[in-house]
Amino acid sequence: MWIDELVAGMSWSGRGPDGRRGYHHGNLREALIQAALALIAEKGPAGFTFADAARSAGVSSAAPYRHFRDRDALLADVARRGFELFADHLVRAWDDGRPDPFTAFENVGRAYLAFARDEPAYYSAMFEAGLSFDSDAALRQAADRSFAVLRHASEVLCARLPPEKRPPALMMSLHVWALSHGIASLFSRGDGGRRRLPMAPEELLEAGMLIYLRGLGVIAAPAGSESAGSKSAGSKSV
Amino acid sequence: MWIDELVAGMSWSGRGPDGRRGYHHGNLREALIQAALALIAEKGPAGFTFADAARSAGVSSAAPYRHFRDRDALLADVARRGFELFADHLVRAWDDGRPDPFTAFENVGRAYLAFARDEPAYYSAMFEAGLSFDSDAALRQAADRSFAVLRHASEVLCARLPPEKRPPALMMSLHVWALSHGIASLFSRGDGGRRRLPMAPEELLEAGMLIYLRGLGVIAAPAGSESAGSKSAGSKSV
DNA sequence: GACCCGATGTAAGTGCCATTTACATCGGAA
DNA sequence: TTCCGATGTAAATGGCACTTACATCGGGTC
Numbered sequence: 016m017w018i019d020e021l022v023a024g025m026s027w028s029g030r031g032p033d034g035r036r037g038y039h040h041g042n043l044r045e046a047l048i049q050a051a052l053a054l055i056a057e058k059g060p061a062g063f064t065f066a067d068a069a070r071s072a073g074v075s076s077a078a079p080y081r082h083f084r085d086r087d088a089l090l091a092d093v094a095r096r097g098f099e100l101f102a103d104h105l106v107r108a109w110d111d112g113r114p115d116p117f118t119a120f121e122n123v124g125r126a127y128l129a130f131a132r133d134e135p136a137y138y139s140a141m142f143e144a145g146l147s148f149d150s151d152a153a154l155r156q157a158a159d160r161s162f163a164v165l166r167h168a169s170e171v172l173c174a175r176l177p178p179e180k181r182p183p184a185l186m187m188s189l190h191v192w193a194l195s196h197g198i199a200s201l202f203s204r205g206d207g208g209r210r211r212l213p214m215a216p217e218e219l220l221e222a223g224m225l226i227y228l229r230g231l232g233v234i235a236a237p238a239g240s241e242s243a244g245s246k247s248a249g250s251k252s253v
Numbered sequence: 254m255w256i257d258e259l260v261a262g263m264s265w266s267g268r269g270p271d272g273r274r275g276y277h278h279g280n281l282r283e284a285l286i287q288a289a290l291a292l293i294a295e296k297g298p299a300g301f302t303f304a305d306a307a308r309s310a311g312v313s314s315a316a317p318y319r320h321f322r323d324r325d326a327l328l329a330d331v332a333r334r335g336f337e338l339f340a341d342h343l344v345r346a347w348d349d350g351r352p353d354p355f356t357a358f359e360n361v362g363r364a365y366l367a368f369a370r371d372e373p374a375y376y377s378a379m380f381e382a383g384l385s386f387d388s389d390a391a392l393r394q395a396a397d398r399s400f401a402v403l404r405h406a407s408e409v410l411c412a413r414l415p416p417e418k419r420p421p422a423l424m425m426s427l428h429v430w431a432l433s434h435g436i437a438s439l440f441s442r443g444d445g446g447r448r449r450l451p452m453a454p455e456e457l458l459e460a461g462m463l464i465y466l467r468g469l470g471v472i473a474a475p476a477g478s479e480s481a482g483s484k485s486a487g488s489k490s491v
Numbered sequence: 492g493a494c495c496c497g498a499t500g501t502a503a504g505t506g507c508c509a510t511t512t513a514c515a516t517c518g519g520a521a
Numbered sequence: 522t523t524c525c526g527a528t529g530t531a532a533a534t535g536g537c538a539c540t541t542a543c544a545t546c547g548g549g550t551c
Contacts, residue, residue: 030450037546038499038500039500039547061299063381064538065538069539074503075500075502076539077500078499081498086538110330142438143381145297145299171501177319182464189436189440189450189457190432193436193440193461194428194431194432195435196439197430197432197433197434198437200435200438202431210386210400214424219424219428223431225430226420226465226468227461227464227465227468228464229468230464275516276516276528276530278529281529302507302509302511303508304511309529310531312510313529314510315512315530315532316529318511319527320528323509323510324510434499450549471546
């Protein structure tokens with residue numbers, strides 16, 4: 016595909032098999048974003064430098080400024096892409112509430128952690144780079160779209176309850192988001208600086224969600240008990 | 254108090270009312286930590302620089318290296334103090350389970366958010382500076398002590414249930430920690446870059462904890478319903 | 492087909508920062 | 522009194538973000 020050549024940084028003006036190129040890069044913007052992702056994955060969003068990205072792309076340290084106002088603008092663009100990818104993953108996991116809203120909701124939670132685990136560079140840029148969402152409308156919009164998935168799923172799940180015992184869907188989505196984000200931030204990152212757990216983050220989140228949903232009355236307590244810790248809610252010898 | 258003079262940077266060898274001091278500072282280590290806190294509060298842990306801290310303390314930019322191996326070591330010391338303060342707050346909030354374990358547990362949750370709100374500099378250093386807990390035994394120990402409070406409270410609360418319906422206390426404490434941290438990270442920081450909420454973070458956390466504890470069976474569902482959203486669980490027109 | 496212009500890239504410079512090294516100063520112990 | 526270890530300074534190194542002036546390219550204009 017044409018994009019592959021461009022991303023790799025060897026474009027139309029490129030020369031033979033030595034991988035050289037002419038005066039102009041051809042798709043520096045894209046190459047910088049890819050370089051940023053690799054560098055963030057390697058050294059975290061704080062360790063990423065504009066100069067490093069330029070070196071990775073094989074251009075001078077001033078070239079990136081033709082495509083991004085400053086370092087934060089590049090970081091914000093990475094974060095925006097991350098949120099768009101994130102929203103796509105969540106949408107796929109929700110799958111229009113199939114096979115049933117409850118299972119689909121669990122899938123969304125799993126997708127949240129899977130994204131944090133599988134795309135640590137995006138996740139870092141999105142949540143740990145300290146970017147201001149206010150200053151970048153596109154970034155905010157992408158983040159909103161991600162949250163909207165969670166909110167929609169919450170609404171569908173809440174709607175299954177009779178109105179008089181129906182919790183506010185927005186509140187529910189905020190709780191689920193906070194729990195997911197908290198688990199991802201505290202326990203689910205591969206950087207090793209975190210705490211050892213008696214169970215996998217995915218199990219921890221699934222158990223937490225089950226308990227929470229039971230508390231809401233969205234699902235029933237396991238048979239023979241109105242408490243937890245016995246069946247599905249993850250009491251695997253913790 | 255003697256500490257005040259030392260912290261302010263005017264020590265025994267200081268001169269008259271002009272606030273001068275001699276060649277040596279007197280308590281540079283403490284002054285640097287205080288300067289770091291002020292700078293982190295102002296510009297975040299990423300914006301804090303060693304050179305700035307030195308300027309604030311009125312010493313040359315090389316002086317801090319007599320007290321901290323590098324910038325991260327100072328940051329880690331701030332984080333360690335933060336965790337110790339944090340643990341103290343949590344212990345006070347728990348108050349040995351008074352007036353009753355359930356109320357005390359809620360107080361711990363409130364104390365968590367209050368700390369994040371009232372001590373943003375410490376909180377940033379503790380959770381957002383990207384420090385490796387492995388490389389600093391004292392830091393890890395202080396963090397462990399904070400978590401131990403939460404875990405102990407969870408154990409007391411779990412112990413009130415009959416053994417066959419008793420959830421694993423460690424899991425419960427991890428859930429509460431994650432929920433608290435998630436809410437604090439996503440919604441409770443004053444930096445304005447966050448999302449507007451239909452309710453205060455404290456209310457959001459309290460509601461979430463109530464729902465979660467109800468799901469565990471630690472507390473009963475509100476009268477007349479096995480669901481939520483009607484009474485205490487914060488359905489304030491969200 | 493020659494020319495021109497806007498987009499894109501380079502080189503060099505500024506100012507800040509982290510960190511190191513050699514040297515200066517101080518208070519207290521011998 | 523002398524000496525030493527702790528603490529502070531000045532200066533240097535190398536890196537980074539960002540700016541400015543200049544270079545190169547390709548595509549559109551005539």
